[in-house]
Amino acid sequence: MTLAGVLWLSKAYRYGAPSKLCVTGNLFTVRMGKMEQRTLFQIGFFLLFAVATISAVPRDCTAIKRSNRRAASGVYVIQPQRSPLLVVKCVMKRNSGWTVIQRSSRASKITWKESWTTYKYGFGDVLSDFWLGNEYIYLLTKQNRYKLRIEFLDTRNRIKYAEYSSFYIESERGKYIIRLGTFSGNVVDQMTQLTKNSLVDNQPFSTKDRDYDSFRRSCAASYGGWWFDACGRVYLNRKYPYWSGINIKKVTMMIQPTC
Secondary structure, three states, rough: OOHHHHHHHHHOOOOOOEEEEEEEEEEEEEEOOOOOOOOOHHHHHHHHHHHOOOOOOOOOHHHHHHHHHOOOEEEEOOOOOOOOOOEEEEEEEEEEEEEEEEEOOOOOOOOOOOHHHHHHHHHOOOOOOOOOOOOHHHHHHHOOOOOEEEEEEEEOOOEEEEEEEEEEEOOOOHHOOEEEEEEEEEOOOOOOOOOOOOOOOOOEEEOOOEOOOOOOOOOHHHHOOOOOOOOEEEEEOOOOOOOEEEEEEEEEEEEOOOO
16 A cells, blocks of 8 residues: 555544654554644645654554553554554553444434445544444454454443454455354343344445345445344444444444454
């Protein structure tokens, strides 16, 4: 991927100018200032500085946390194998780092009913609601074994979660099919449990212009891009994210290596 390609793919993100730039070994941390739209030139300058400054970019948020135990949650730059530089949100726990691949909320300004290409490269605001991009999720989960954690904040401000012991998606040629492991959590499993209306596990990704679900109409055209069997019990890529049994205020999907 050329630098021009990196800059073009990065235009989906909106973020403020760095107010503080921290370089610690191979770590590159951005402390964001006032939010505002940035031009492609400014984003390009920022990434060009990053390329010139960093000799080895971490592969994911876990690598950042392992290199610096004091690393706090925030926005970082990572580079999965065979991927351009990615601006990502990291959620840092006590002994681990999670790479956020999705966030949606009731206050979302995103329509979520985007095309296959838009979902491929990602869209939204990394500091707010966004989709990282199927191609980058594929490259991330190809380089290591990962687990998936989905955290919900319900309308009563209670935190709930669903976790899957393994998670990866196939390549674009494989329609970005999702593969999930064993479920755990304090909600009812809606992704690997086969019900009358839905199954998420082992389903191809569908968008409004590429309908791969098994339903008589396009689920993605109605509910946004997702891994649909039928228009069933879970679709998180929408303004009002839905998981049967939870009144969701906001939801975050994040991944972490299992080894």
